[in-house]
Amino acid sequence: MxxxxxxxxxxxxxxxxxxxxxxxxxxxxxxxxxxxxxxxxxxxxxxxxxxxxxxxxxxxxxxxxxxxxxxxxxxxxxxxxxxxxxxxxxxxxxxxxxxxxxxxxxxxxxxxxxxxxxxxxxxxxxxxxxxxxxxxxxxxxxxxxxxxxxxxxHECHAFGAYYGLKNNVNNALVFTLDGQGDFSCAKIYKVVDNQWTLLANTWWKYSIGELYSSVTKVMGMKPLEHEYKIMGLAAYSNKKYFQKAKKDIFEGLFWLEGLEFRSKIPSYAFSDYLSKKIPYHRFDNIAGALQDYLEELVIEWIKKAIKKTGIKNIYLGGGVFMNVKLNKKIQELPEVENVNFMPSCGDESTPIGGAYYLYNKYKSIPKPFKNIYFGISYTNDEIEEFIKSKKLENRFKVEFVQDIEKRIATLLSENKIVARFRDRCEWGARSLGNRAILGNPSRMETFFEINDRIKQRDFWMPFAPTILDKYAKLYLKNPKNIKAPYMITAFDSTELGREKFKAAMHQRDKTLRAQILEKEFNEKYYNLIEYFYELTGIGGVLNTSFNLHGYPLVATPEQALFTFENSNLEYLALENFLIIKKK
Structure with a gap:
């Protein structure tokens, strides 16, 4: 079918x-x-x-x-x-x-x-x-x-998370939480032996997701794009002052009625309400208050659902679960035995859930995805033709490298920054190694070089690492051994993690939004990091998305070249071709 x-x-x-x-x-x-x-x-x-x-x-x-x-x-x-x-x-x-x-x-x-x-x-x-x-x-x-x-x-959010990540436990709770869609903003489903039951459905005007987006908007940033900046800023707030802001701005704004959210004003009136409250508090404390309030509400919601049903195997989808600090709190709950976060779980994930829904309805149980490298790829012949058509050899040094992963690892060990364009593009918002800017995570200079020369992100926003699964325990605190191949949650760091990944962690709270990489997920990328470990003793790299600020993750050689030419990147690996700027 x-x-x-x-x-x-x-x-x-x-x-x-x-x-x-x-x-x-x-x-x-x-x-x-x-x-x-x-x-x-x-x-x-x-x-x-x-x-x-x-x-x-x-x-x-x-x-x-x-x-x-x-x-x-x-x-x-x-x-x-x-x-x-x-x-x-x-x-x-x-x-x-x-x-x-x-x-x-x-x-x-x-x-x-x-x-x-x-x-x-x-x-x-x-x-x-x-x-x-x-x-x-x-x-x-x-x-x-x-x-x-x-x-x-919301069925698309739910079916994407459940069937895309399905484990061997037959009983599950599936939570969806976003701004709004089809008159809803939050739902809870119980799934037993592939039979779905809707337990709760929150009317779209009681939306926590819309609250987060409204704060983003009122603070001068883009809603549905810059919410992660509020999350990143939150850790810099002072608890004493953010609690004051939380009480003044958010206290009593939302509550739970059973398993459904309620609010005292409609979501489309949040901006007007916030505009009157926010000027009296400092920006970092507003962020801290909002993040703490979100975590408090969602944790209560999930705990109540688990208590009511006795089901501790949970799946989560919808844009609010792009918030990795919230996800970290959820996975640490003693009530939760198995947790599964839909990767890139904004609305770009809904077509996957939609396809699963139709297949489940008309045919049979769908198959979980093994990875999410669902995008465009190019052969070396196509890359060579592209290089010739753009006459890149006239402007850059171009080499064909048989073992390009080893060469990239060597450059990283020499503290170079390399853009990697390899195999199928990853789907979604996160770089998972195939369209990535890579660096040595142990040098704080790597952070500043990537940010100043290429990314130009806000100073408080961290970069993230890819860490090989066999070394993850050295750097991350992960007592439940949660798999994290999609950069959709965060972990506390160990002392060694803080030493070796200082450029790829949140500088305030020392958490890591890590991709924990297994070999079968992406063998070439895995081998690259293994080479880097042999050279440096560090079992991971700094991995940030290959794009300029304000642009999407690159997908094509043309976009990769545009990013290379309009930044201070020095090394670009297009499949097995290494392109180097002449000094």
Missing amino acids: KILSIYPGHCSTVAYLKDGEIIDCISEEKFNNIKNSLSFPLKSIKWILKKNNLNINDFDKIGIVGKTTVFYDIRTSENNSFESVLNEKENLLKKIYRYIDVNLKFETKENILKKLQLKKYNKNFPRRKKYYFRKIMELLELKDENKLELIDH
Whole structure:
């Protein structure tokens, strides 16, 4: 069975599943080089078709993530602004909200609005669905409308986490938590012997994810992109003062009613509320207060669900779980026996869950993914042709290196910084070694060199390491032996870890957002780090994403060259070709 699954929203992405296994997954940003692109992923679809020698009509099912997607226009322009979409939505909701008597209690207003919104949705859905499907069929040149199916947003988050990471324990709790999607912002499912039961569903206007994004916005950063900066800043706050900020800004804002969140104001009013509160507190203490509040709420939510069901095997999906400090707290809970975080679990992960959902519905249980190198790759012949077409030998020193991993390891041991472009591009937000900028993690100078010469990130933001599994215990505190191949959680460091990975850890709290690498996950990258260990005695490297600030992770040789030429990188490894800037 062949399934194509499409997410046409923020960081639009497409996944291809064949006979229960994810074959490809790629975001449109890889083709138009616009980070978190909103464009309908037409180029991504065309790449999948060409790579697999398929026609759009060869698919048995084509899933569209999000049932409310039909109420939005199909954006085919590459010049799109996510901020304008957010502001438009927020202003519209405020207008609707103010039509209702302002003296009514918030919960009364919400009950009225909820009924009105669902009534309007149900009334207009058939017409909008028909129109949307017709537009999709025209755009894709699809002949059979019956192949199209809309899939609930949070079911995509849930199915992606569960089936993508499935272990041998039959009973599980699956948590989803994000800004919002299809009128929800948080759900809990119980899965027993592949039978799914919805335990809790939080209405989208009680959204913790929207709170985090609203703070990001009010503090002058980009919502749905810079939340990680708030998380990184939080550790620099003073506990005495962030507790004061927490009490003033956030106390009583949210609570749990059973297993569902409630808030005293609607999520689209957060920005106005925060604008009145935030000016009275320092920026780092606001970040610390928000992070502490998030952790407190989510931990209580998870513990209550485990206590109610007795199930300690948990899966987590949705953009809030991109927060690695929150994930660290979750994995350390004594109530949790097995924890599985969906990699790159923002909305770019939903097409994977959508494909799994359709396969599970119409065929059988899907197969977990072995890794997430789902993107574009190039042969040495293609790289050689690219080098010739760009006449790179006229500007740079170009070498063909048979054992390129050994050569890169040697350069790293000499304290050089190397950009690595190898095999299939990793899907998602994190570099997992194949589109990576690598450095010696034991030198603090490496941090400053990469940041000043290439990345230009905010001074408080840390880099992260890749550590070989057999050496991980030397550097990380991981008593539960949690596998971490996707850089989606963090660990406390050991004394040796703080010595050997000083450039690849959070400088304030000394935590590491480590990729713990097993050989079968990426053998070539594993061998590179093994060579580096032989030369230095350090079982890991600094690994940061191969891109310039504000751009997506590179996917193509053209993008790699652009990054190389527009930064102070000196070494670029394109497959087995090493390109060196002439001094």
